[in-house]
Every structure is written in structure tokens, then in C-alpha cells.
Amino acid sequence: MKIYIFGKKFSSIQHAADVTRIRILMKHGGIYLDNDAVVTQKLDKFLKYEMTVAWPEGQPHLEIQILIAHKNARFLKLWYKSYQKYNGTMWIYNSGVVPAQQIIKPNPSLVHRVTDEFQVKQPESYHLLYHNRIAEKEWRTKYYLFHLNSRGQPMQFNETNIKTYYNGSFGDMARAVLP
Known part of the structure; x- marks a missing residue:
């Protein structure tokens, strides 16, 4: 670089x-x-x-x-x-x-x-992900992207811990990709 x-x-x-x-x-x-x-x-x-x-x-x-x-x-x-x-x-x-x-x-x-469709603005996108609960239909159809605002190393998820991680919009999104 x-x-x-x-x-x-x-x-x-x-x-x-x-x-x-x-x-x-x-x-x-x-x-x-x-x-x-x-x-x-x-x-x-x-x-x-x-x-x-x-x-x-x-x-x-x-x-x-x-x-x-x-x-x-x-x-x-x-x-x-x-x-x-x-x-x-x-x-x-x-x-x-x-x-x-x-x-x-x-x-x-x-x-x-x-x-609006790219949820990147702070603190709005942070609150939508971590403090509010957006209906799955809304985050799947209204938005194209969410910025997670993680700094450094993100949490390491696996098939077990993602099932119980965070009861909010981000947790719902993460669990939606599980089989």
C-alpha cells in the first residue's frame, strides 16, 4: 500500500x-x-x-x-x-x-x-441493528445493506452460539442464513 x-x-x-x-x-x-x-x-x-x-x-x-x-x-x-x-x-x-x-x-x-436503502448512517443504523427489532420482511425488502459498525476483530460466530446471540435485528439476520 x-x-x-x-x-x-x-x-x-x-x-x-x-x-x-x-x-x-x-x-x-x-x-x-x-x-x-x-x-x-x-x-x-x-x-x-x-x-x-x-x-x-x-x-x-x-x-x-x-x-x-x-x-x-x-x-x-x-x-x-x-x-x-x-x-x-x-x-x-x-x-x-x-x-x-x-x-x-x-x-x-x-x-x-x-x-436510505444502504443503512450506514450513524447512529441510526446502529440502533436499527442492535436496539430495535425490524421485521424480517422489512430488512429483506427495504434495505440492501447494513453496516455493523464493528471495530477490530468481529465476534467469532458458529452454528451453536449464533442461535442464542442477541435478540434483535442483527441476531435475526444472522440466524436467517442458518440451514
Whole structure:
């Protein structure tokens, strides 16, 4: 992984990872998901768009737990170029605020914006998963993805402990994949 962008050193490995995902999508296209995302419906319908992003209403920045792109999407090129003004002192500035406010807002046709069907906004998605109980029909039909917000190593599940783990929406989703 490169540790510099346009001659500036990344302030964190996470910022370097943000740019790496942009580079990979520019070269290959496809679907990027964080390793703590749960997909509840096929994402194929979003592949028809040159670029699909998660940008919840009322939020000044993108969420980048999911990115769906065609190879060489115009938005990705502009986003990558925006790192010429990399600011490593702000956590979500380059990965979320700049692309939302400086690229998409003036050029909304560059992306297909998903505001609600990708449950990535905090703290809303956290509460839906861990404090509320969403009916199975709703999480299977209304939403395409939930970000679990797990940091570090996720809990190791198996066929036994998942049966009794957490009596809420996430537990229901996990148990739904059992035979």
C-alpha cells in the first residue's frame, strides 16, 4: 500500500486504504464492501449506474462502507484528483466531505445517490441493528445493506452460539442464513 498521495504522507493507514479502494475501483470497477457489512438483497440493480454512493439525507459527507462503480467512473477520477489537497488532520474530510460537497453537490449526475436503502448512517443504523427489532420482511425488502459498525476483530460466530446471540435485528439476520 502506498504511504504517499501526491507527495503528501498519509496520516493514517485508514486514509491510505480509502485511496486504495478508489484506485482499485478505477482499474477494475465492481462492488466494494467493508468487511463488517451485511448484504440483505442483491446489489446487481446498482451496477447499471456508472457510480453508486451512500449519502444519507441531512449528512454533509458520503459513507464509504459500500461503493459500486464502473471501471473508470468519472466520479472516481475526480475524487482521486481531489487528494491533491489531502488534509490528514480531519478524519472523514477527504473520503466523505470533499467528494460530497465539492464533487457531487455541483455535479449530481456523476453518481446514483442512495440515501436510505444502504443503512450506514450513524447512529441510526446502529440502533436499527442492535436496539430495535425490524421485521424480517422489512430488512429483506427495504434495505440492501447494513453496516455493523464493528471495530477490530468481529465476534467469532458458529452454528451453536449464533442461535442464542442477541435478540434483535442483527441476531435475526444472522440466524436467517442458518440451514
